[in-house]
Amino acid sequence: MNVLGIIAGVVQPVLLLAGAPLLIGVLGSVRARLEGRIGAGVTAPYRELRKLFAKEQIDPGGTSEVFRLAPLLLLATTVVVAVVAPFVASRPAIGPAADLFAVVALLVLGAVALVLGGLDTGTAYGALGAGRRLTILALAEPTLLVAILALATRAGSTNLATIVTATLDEPLRVVSPGSLLAAAALVVAIIAETGRRPVDDPASLAEATMVHGAAELEYAGPDLAIVRLASGMRLAVMLGLLANLFVPWGIATSAAPVAVLVGVVALVVKILVLGVLVAVAEVFVARLRLVRVPELLAGSFVLALLAVSASFFLA
């Protein structure tokens, strides 16, 4: 435990939790403007969350505690990742837990919880969405893992903080072929995992075309609010990880107030820039047919594999 770690452990989850709706709002606004609409504004997700939180809680027939606990577990896993991974500060709050393998596995655990929640309703849409989500997850997780392992091989450790510090010490490593391949693979895996276009369309109204929307169909009121909040936070967490693994500059390395402030601002700017890029890309690509999604993910897995090989041979 160190001062910087404690500050990071408090600031990171609060910042990511509070900022997640803003990120979703920015994504929506950028997309609306590019499509020639005015949009609902960047604060729309906050208003929606407030509305949902005020509604009554509902238990669909035949569901069990698995259905009720799933949103909370999704939120809890994301919060743990926000505490331990290096977002604002390069020294994590809980050193031995900031392992990339643990972080990826925690994110997957949250997704699995939501899949089980969707299955627990016993409905057609729930099973459909859950099945699709699990298939995507089974392919996206290996890609995430192998892509980050490519960076770990170079840094000689699977600890995320060590990887980030190694990149800070030797900035030129970022432009190596292994890193670039890993970055490309990570982007695809993150887009698939968070359900953005071209894998899934968050703005679609037809449930049958959706992956995430179908699995979450029975959630309403505060439960849905927690699912939305946690999903937004997952996107923020993954974009933040992507940013800090490849462009860690600005991250606080000391506990000085200025350094921490710079770290916060840097993180917000990085996540927002990546978010805007995702939104812009979404306007220009169409959603893939579901049967093509595994091909896309298989491609990104191959990229990740090449990244590991490159970091072995070209080091």
Add this chain to the structure above:
Amino acid sequence: MNVAATFLAAAAVLGVLAALAGALPDYVLKPNLRAPAAGFGTALTGAAGVVAGIAAMTGDAYTADVPGLLPLSGVTISIDALSGPFLTAVGVAAVAAGVYAVGDARSRVAQAMTPLFVVAMLLVPAAGGVGTFLVCWELVAATSLVLVLVEHRRSPEVAVAGRWYAALSQLGFLTVLSGLLMLAGQAGDSFAALRDASPSPAARGVVFVLTLVGFAAAAGVAPLHIWLPRANTEAPSAAAALMSAAMVTLGGYGIVRVGLDLLGGGTRWWWLGVLALGVLSAVAGLLRAAASTDLKRLLARATIGGSGLVLVGIGAAGLFAAAGDRVLAGVALTAALLQVLGHAAYTALLFLATGSVVRATGTRDLETLGGLRRKMPVTTAAFGLGALAASALPPGTAFISVWLLVQALVHVPPGTGTTVGVAVPVALAAVALSVGLAVAALGRAFGIGFLARPRSAAAEQASESPPVVLAGLGLAGLASLVLALGPTLVLPALGEASALAVGGGDHTVSGIITVQLGGIAGTFSPLIVTIALAVALALAIGGARLLFRNRTRRAVSTWDGGAGPPPRRATTFAVPVYGDGGTEGRVWRPALAALNAWGRAGRLLATGSVHRYVGYGFYAVCGLLVVLAVTR
């Protein structure tokens, strides 16, 4: 007094007594007493095996020679640190399966044979000579074959499974026999003598390949896994649990004992072969598991995947040892040994929970299950725990062994050479893929089989199993939990055992709360991650309670987007992977057809003409004389 040896002897005596109790006729021991006698006897055998294994892991070595017990070779018993994990794994599975069998074993043959099967499995890692090892190995194969065939009246499929199993286990025995006898012919019977012997490199290679075929068949590794889904589906649940959880790990033991210990490492291509087998089974097994609709078959295929991961660890250890990196080899082998222990605990749990489901519903088809969590809450919780433990998610059992394996692979210094540079990324990719596929396969099995709504009358009318069955599940669950939260209890001992096998330094793995690797940078704490997750979940639940304390949850019917009745099919979920043929259709059927054709071609030589046979004899003698005249 040697603890390991004492408890191993106790296990053997208890097991034989339990087998006798199971075999007693009804007028001596009433059937309602026979099941507890045999079942609890098996559990006690397993418990003694666990104690012996733990004693062996803490450095309680023992060697004994009983020359008169077996003709020609005698019996040699040798327990060392490497025997420990495997004794423990067999013991843990036997304790859970034994208690479970009290409530779910009607057949006298199964009751008599299960304890003998456990004793045979405990003696394999304790064998200290070629003769003893082969006898125990064959005893394992024979007793398990009887167990596979116990329910032969139920369906003709049982006979088919029995034939496949008998053929492959005996084929495996044959290759192990020829390999080990080749080695023993040069140096002597006892393992100690074999270690000191130095056969030529070519002879060592032949011995390794021969034994590898047999051990891979026993471990259920692709493409020799073909018996496993069949035998484990048709055997009674307790026996299937023992075969899947304990017996397959003995294949890994054989490879480590012969390859690393007796033959002293060997060259790179041996271990590349092991690694390739492991990679193939890990990915193919779990891929097929993700598309299975039969619950036991799904678990059997997941077992193939788990076995593959053990072989990846062993192969990586051998590869690193051959390349001279003893530290990394130690870490990789530690990962494999922890995977063996975890595999024994959670596979037993999953198979026994499935057995409990089959016992209550009479079906193991995911299509007709569903909605069991209301009727069978304990079984549902047990299967959920097993699925979590097996799918490498925190706080699971497999998570930490996979983490260790990844550590060994990631820390290979760049530029170690082309062979390692190609093998390691492929192994990493296979490990990552198998993790993702395991999540999909087991999450799907749990979600479809236990959650949602009942899809048949059998599932709707299911009732929870009796307490003794649940106690069996609880014991296996406890073992999984201990390994998930406190792997540091066993890791230092496993590290020592690995260091012994690969000849590395000591203190490969240390730490109490945090796992710390010696020689390479790697620290991780499964306990802290679990606590952090629990705290976050408690905060989330508490926060939700506090925020919504004035509101009651209203029960409504499901909306389902206005759709009709719930789907009755589980396969809407299955990932279409590859055709139903699988390995059997693509590899084994053509191979068997080719053998048949070869046999038929042989008939052309034998037309029934006596003149021709006399002619064969004449030309054979002439040919022999010519060969002797030329070579002598």
